[in-house]
Amino acid sequence: MHRLMVRHLAMVTTLALALVLTSCSSTGSSTTSSSIDLQGLWRVTPSAGSGYGAGGTTTVEFGAKASGLATFLSQSSANGITSCEKQVYAALSSNVVLLDGTYYQATAPSTDQIVLDDGTATVTLDRVTGTPPVAPCAAGTATLVATLPHAVNYWSGLNAVGTKLYYNVDDSSDSIIAYDTSTDSLGSARTYTTSVSGGTHRFVVASRTDSLFYGQCACGGSNTLDYFNLSTNSSVAHIDTNADLGVAISIRYGYYTGSSVVIGGHLWSDSSKNQLLTLDQDTLALVSQRQVLPQATITDITPRGSDLLALVNDTVVVVGSSGNATATYTLAGAAPDLIGIAAVGTTVYAIGNTAAGDGVLYRLTLP
Numbered sequence: 001m002h003r004l005m006v007r008h009l010a011m012v013t014t015l016a017l018a019l020v021l022t023s024c025s026s027t028g029s030s031t032t033s034s035s036i037d038l039q040g041l042w043r044v045t046p047s048a049g050s051g052y053g054a055g056g057t058t059t060v061e062f063g064a065k066a067s068g069l070a071t072f073l074s075q076s077s078a079n080g081i082t083s084c085e086k087q088v089y090a091a092l093s094s095n096v097v098l099l100d101g102t103y104y105q106a107t108a109p110s111t112d113q114i115v116l117d118d119g120t121a122t123v124t125l126d127r128v129t130g131t132p133p134v135a136p137c138a139a140g141t142a143t144l145v146a147t148l149p150h151a152v153n154y155w156s157g158l159n160a161v162g163t164k165l166y167y168n169v170d171d172s173s174d175s176i177i178a179y180d181t182s183t184d185s186l187g188s189a190r191t192y193t194t195s196v197s198g199g200t201h202r203f204v205v206a207s208r209t210d211s212l213f214y215g216q217c218a219c220g221g222s223n224t225l226d227y228f229n230l231s232t233n234s235s236v237a238h239i240d241t242n243a244d245l246g247v248a249i250s251i252r253y254g255y256y257t258g259s260s261v262v263i264g265g266h267l268w269s270d271s272s273k274n275q276l277l278t279l280d281q282d283t284l285a286l287v288s289q290r291q292v293l294p295q296a297t298i299t300d301i302t303p304r305g306s307d308l309l310a311l312v313n314d315t316v317v318v319v320g321s322s323g324n325a326t327a328t329y330t331l332a333g334a335a336p337d338l339i340g341i342a343a344v345g346t347t348v349y350a351i352g353n354t355a356a357g358d359g360v361l362y363r364l365t366l367p
Contacts, residue, residue: 034093034094035066035091035092035093035094036091036093036094036095036097036106036108036114037091038062038066038089038091038097038114039062039063039064040061040062040127040128041059041060041061041127041128041132042059042060042061042062042114042125042126042127042128043057043058043059043125043126043127043128043133044058044059044060044074044123044124045123045124045125045126046058046121046122046123046124047121047122047123047124048121049120049121050118050120050121050122050123051121052099052100052102052123053074053123055074055076055077055078055295056074056075056076056077056078057074057075057077057133057134058072058073058074058075058134059072059074059128059132059133059134060072060073060087060099060125062089066090066091067088067089067090067091067098068088068089069086069087069088069089070086070087070088070089070099070100071084071085071086071136072084072085072086072087072100073132073134073135073136073137074134075134076295076296076325078294078295078296079293079294079295079296079323079324079325080320080324080325080326081293081296081312081315081317081325081328082134082135082136082137082325082328084136084137084315084328084330087099087100088100088101091106094106095107097116099116099123102118103118104116104117104118104123105117105118105119111127112126112127113125113126113127137315137328137329137330138327138328138329138330138366138367139329139330139332140316140329140330140331140332140364140365140366140367141331141332141333141364141365142331142332142333142334142350142362142363142364142365143333143362143363143364143365144333144360144361144362145181145184145349145361145362145363146179146184146360146361147358147359147360148179148186148358148359148360148361149186149359150169150170150171150359151169151170151353151357151358151359152167152168152169152170152339152340152351152352152353152359153167153168153169153170153174153203153339154170154339155168155174155203155216155218156168156169156170156203156339156340156351157203157204157205157252157253157254157300157339157340157341157342158300158302158339158340158341158342158349158350158351159204159205159206159207159213159254159255159256159340159342160207160302160342160343160344160349161178161207161208161209161210161256162344163180163181163182163344164178164179164180164181164187164210165178165179165181165342165344165349165351165361166178166204166207166213167179167204167339167340167351168202168203168204169189169359170353170359171189173191173193174191174202174203175189175190175191176189176190176191176192176202176204176213176230177189177190178210179361181344181347181349190230192213192215192228192230192233193233194228194233194234194235196224196235196238197217197224197226197238197240198217198219198224199217199219199220199224200217201215201216201217201224201225201226201228201238202215202217202228203215203216203217203218205225205251205252205253205254205263206254206256206261206262206263207256208256208261208281211229211230211231211232212227212228212229212230212236213227213228213230214226214227214228214254214256214261214263215228216251216252216263221248221250221268222250222251222252222265223240223241223242223248223249223250223251223268224238224239224240224241224251225239225241225251225263225279225284226238227261227282227284236282237282237283237284238284239279239284241277242268244284245277245286246286247267247275247286247289248267248268248269249263249264249265249266249267249268249275249277250265250266250268251263251264251265252264252265252266252298252299252300253265253298253300253301254301255301255302255303255342256281257278257303259281260278260279260280260281260287261278261279261281261284262276262277262278262279262301263276263277263279264276264277264292264298272294272295273291273294274291274292274293274294274296274298275289275290275291276289276290276291276292276301277289290323291323292308292310292319292323292324293310293312293317293319293323293324293325294323296310296312296317297312297313298310298311298312299311299312299313299338299339299340299341300339300340300341300342301319301341302341302342302343302348303343304343304346304348305346307319309341309343309348310341311338311340311341311350314331314334314336314337314338315328315329315330315331316328316329316331316341316350316364316366317329327367329366329367331350331362331364333362334350334352334362335352335353335354335355335360336355337352337353337354337355338350338351338352339351339352339353340352341364347363348363348364348366349361349362349363349364350362350364
């Protein structure tokens, strides 16, 4: 769960090593005659077998110094999501380059091309002049609203009803609780215990009112949905997406539109495809369906006005009418384990856990 923190620590350690190694051959100048000149913006073409890049149009930009942090941008051809990273690099000699934790043998066929070889695959860098082929991610910010008295359950989402945000607590009963954004206060924890379709579907994927919820069980393939009344601890309706709808998905997220419920998750038949199912709010009959962000791991979704926002790898992605991303927002100031996202009006909130395991709620500022 702490993948980004581990990556950050590894980056710091690798950068420290790179700085030590390059200082041995540097006398204080920004570059040295004994190291290959990486400075500039380069288009990246990895060969078959290379793990570098993100399966789309990729660039990397190095600074004037022989070591530091390179700007990595990669727009996926599968879904339009842009990956925006800072990667440790060091030009260690005229033919050795450290990039993002991998050592390469470097050759320069020309001043406008560098070929990096790790012994099993190559990464070819071609100098970019003119307009950069990949635009950087837009910068969003996360402002801490509250440190919660409990951790957020890993299977939880974040769902809005009026001014309230509902989520599941990481306790023995997976309690459901509301945070009221108008009063900055927490409601009482409530528990749903009625079992249907072989499980208790108390992990909320959509909130209709302060009593009516739609939940999944976080069990097996999680292909069943329960529409339940939390106040009476009773099931109103439930369906199996495979048997009843003919579209088997692993339900992971959703939202209530005011007149219908939308649920989503990857298809059983092809886990690279994310399917959104719009259902009748009462009977849970299938109304329509669409695919969004293929090959992406979606954590949660929420509408914001006319936009549909998806939480993907701690970034916020705007989903266009085609199902692909039209914008990618990074989030400065957020913990590395965001679990849910929801909008109250046009204000977007995100919830997650810190590295220490504390639940946190953020208000997001997005361009």
